[in-house]
Amino acid sequence: MTETDRFTKERERMVEFQIRTRGIRGERVLAAMRKVPRHLFVPEGLEQSSYEDRPLPIGEEQTISQPYIVAVMTENLELRPESRVLEIGAGSGYQAALLAELAGSVTSVERIESLADRARENLARAGITSVRIVIGDGTEGYPPGAPYDAIIITAASPAVPQPLIDQLAEGGRLVAPIGPRDCQDLVKLVKREGRVATTSLGGVCFVPLIGVFGWSGEGL
Ligand code: SAH
Numbered sequence: 001m002t003e004t005d006r007f008t009k010e011r012e013r014m015v016e017f018q019i020r021t022r023g024i025r026g027e028r029v030l031a032a033m034r035k036v037p038r039h040l041f042v043p044e045g046l047e048q049s050s051y052e053d054r055p056l057p058i059g060e061e062q063t064i065s066q067p068y069i070v071a072v073m074t075e076n077l078e079l080r081p082e083s084r085v086l087e088i089g090a091g092s093g094y095q096a097a098l099l100a101e102l103a104g105s106v107t108s109v110e111r112i113e114s115l116a117d118r119a120r121e122n123l124a125r126a127g128i129t130s131v132r133i134v135i136g137d138g139t140e141g142y143p144p145g146a147p148y149d150a151i152i153i154t155a156a157s158p159a160v161p162q163p164l165i166d167q168l169a170e171g172g173r174l175v176a177p178i179g180p181r182d183c184q185d186l187v188k189l190v191k192r193e194g195r196v197a198t199t200s201l202g203g204v205c206f207v208p209l210i211g212v213f214g215w216s217g218e219g220l
Pocket of ligand 1: 062088090092094095109115136137138154155208209214
């Protein structure tokens with residue numbers, strides 16, 4: 001068996017035992033997770049761990065999230081082929097790759113330039129050309145692409161940054177870890193008639209969102 005075949009098998013097992021049996025049923029999400037080669041988004045030397053049930057370090061003290069958490073967040077964005085999506089925190093580019101499989105347009109903002117460069121490389125290696133990676137403070141959103149049908153924040157914030165709520169379309173969904181610095185509540189916001197309804201999706205632990213409408217970078 002070639003290494004590529006072995007990774008494909010590992011990915012099928014990951015989706016079956018970490019994702020589907022834990023209650024993620026959206027066929028499009030499951031298919032995207034079976035397809036996107038997660039091992040191309042982890043640092044060299046960690047490929048063999050890329051399908052394990054945990055987050056992994058990607059450098060600069062950041063992490064690629066656990067596959068199950070990626071699945072929960074993605075499913076709750078309720079993406080359609082024409083959806084316009086904004087991600088805050090490109091990191092490795094893995095989440096953005098999944099979004100590109102499921103939506104019409106994807107922009108991902110990353111504050112650390114070296115990670116943005118790596119994310120672009122990883123996406124290119126995976127053959128994904130439709131994601132726009134922007135360097136900047138994602139707590140301010142990305143107004144040129146607004147409004148968005150879905151927004152995903154993959155770093156933890158004390159509160160949902162107001163610019164992101166403003167840039168969400170009518171009927172749009174926003175998923176983000178909100179709460180204290182170490183561990184947070186994963187929340188889903190739905191915007192209707194200018195107001196947001198919030199539901200909780202459970203407890204998570206994410207790296208901090210650092211920016212004007214997030215945490216200050218001091219003392220990290
Ligand atoms: N979604 C990523 C994982 C994100 S880790 C993946 O699939 O691999 C969180 C990322 O958020 C880190 O890369 C961090 O640098 C970035 N980040 C933190 N604060 C940010 C901000 N204000 N704007 C943009 N990116 C930010």
